Amino acid sequence: MHSVIDDCWAVKSGRDSSGNLVADPSKFPNGMKWLADQVHGLGLKLGIYSSAGTLTCAGYPASLGREQQDANLWASWGIDYLKYDNCNDAGQSSQQGNINRYTAMRDALAKTNRPILYSMCNWGVADVWAAPIGNSWRMSGDITASFDATHSGCPATAVGGYSCSVMNILNKAAPIATKGAKGGWNDLDMMVVGFNSLTADEQKLHFTLWAAIKSPLIMGHDVTKQSATTLAILTNRNIIDLNQGTWSVATRTYQRGNIQLWQQTSPNNVDRIVIVLNSGGNDETVAVPFTDIFANDSVRQAATYTVTELWTNAVSNSVRGQISVPVKRHGVWVARFAPSGSQPTTTRSATSTTSRTTARTTTTTSNQGGSQVKYGQCGGIGWTGPTGCIDSTCQFSNPYYSQCL
Structure with a gap:
């Protein structure tokens, strides 16, 4: 788990006489090395922010052309995570310009010999799907605490932008969900769980799909x-397991009006996670035939299942043929389907018995995908990946990952 410092942490007037970034002493009077030690003492890791440009998005000094110097400085402080933004790119906004700017920082981080997770905040522009470059990549514009409101700054289909709603980002993520794989993940931006402008059902949908x-x-x-409701949502171990466990990346089976069906599979493709979301304005009961869940597999379509709903732990036994599920407006129904006679092994109590609330910053992150990867073995970049082939299309081969199984 990381505590991540965003923009505006540095002195805005410029670098010191040695060309190093300087933490603002009014915000960080004891300096960043001291802060990193304190955060590490809490059992957390510390993240920091810069931009692949001449200035950050808020106009502070950034790292274009200074990649190695800045990476060395962060490593000396004990930084574990870098969010690398895309503002003030000095005219290098083409696909190749994006690749060059983000690869330069990847290489600089690798040379520090410190494992620093590399989070590219390139908003999905220039089709730089970044498994060979970063450990995660923002695939859309900045999120806002809205479930589905439209905003001129966040077009429905175009990438980039700002004030993007939960459903806007989710619908943009659907066609590229499988770009995420061991070594690099789609980043749908920070969650807005805990914001009062979203109902509890909207927050559950949001957390489930992310x-x-x-x-x-x-x-x-x-x-x-945070409220007790927010804490209960964020510590639901069943939902966290969708992210941290061995389930596949969720893919969307269909969108029919306001109803969407998403699925995850177990490694042996026997058990399924079935997610039904309702983006419409009314509660609905949705019939889901097994032909939709187990397409082109007549054996599984004919089987009988034990269905465990993951928000309530309600169990339905001997389900066969189809299931009808109640889905609230702007809500989600999510369940594990296990063939009857087999006992689910990873369904947890709905609320974690251990939760950490001691982080001193308001932004934290935790993600190792679902691949049981090891941290810090990839030439200083961070997360491990499979030998050579990074994503399911085998388009990427990256020497930084080639020895990291």
Whole structure:
């Protein structure tokens, strides 16, 4: 789990006489090395922010052309995570320009010999799907605490932008969900769970889908003021397991009006996670035939299942042929399907018995996908990946990952 510092942490007037970034002493009077030690003492890791440009998005000094110097400085402080934004790119906004700018920082982080998770915040522009470059990549514009409101700054189909709603980002993620794989993950932006502008049902839908797509789970609310409802949502171990366990990345089976069906599979393709979301304005009862869940597999379509709903732990036995599920407006129904006679092995109590609320910053992240990867063995970049082939299309081969199984 990381505590991540975002933009505006540095002195805005510039670098010191040696060309190093300087933490603002009014915000960090004891310096970043001291802060990193304190955060590490809590059992957390510390993240920091910069941009692949001449200035950050808020106009502070950034790292374009200074990649190695800045990476060395962060490593000396004990930084574990870098969010690398895409503002003020000095005209290098083409696909190759994006690749060059983000690869430069990847290489600089690798040379520090410190494992620093590399989070690319390139908003999905220039089709830089980044498994050969970063450990995660933002695939859309900035999120806002809205379930489905439209905003001129966040077009329905175009990438980039700002004030993007939960459903806007989710619908953009659906066609590229499988770009996420061991070594690199789609980042749907921080979560807005805990914001009062979303209902509890909307927050559950939001958390469920972010977890199932295996986005980094980044909390953006003030954890010192969160409600019991927010804490219960964020500590539901069944839902966390969709993100951290061995389930596949969720893919969307269909969208029919306001109803969407998403699925995850177990490694042996026997058990299923079935997710039904309702983006419409009315509660609905949705009939889901097994032909939709187990397409082109007549044996599984004919089997009988034990169905365990993951928010309530309600169990339905001997389910066969189809299931009808109640889904609230702006809500979600999510369950594990296990063939009858087999006992689910990873369904947890709905609420974790251990939760950490001691983070001193309001943004934290935790993600190792669902691949049981080891941390810190990839030439200093961070997360491990499979030998050579990074994603399911085998388009990427990356020497930084080639010895990291």
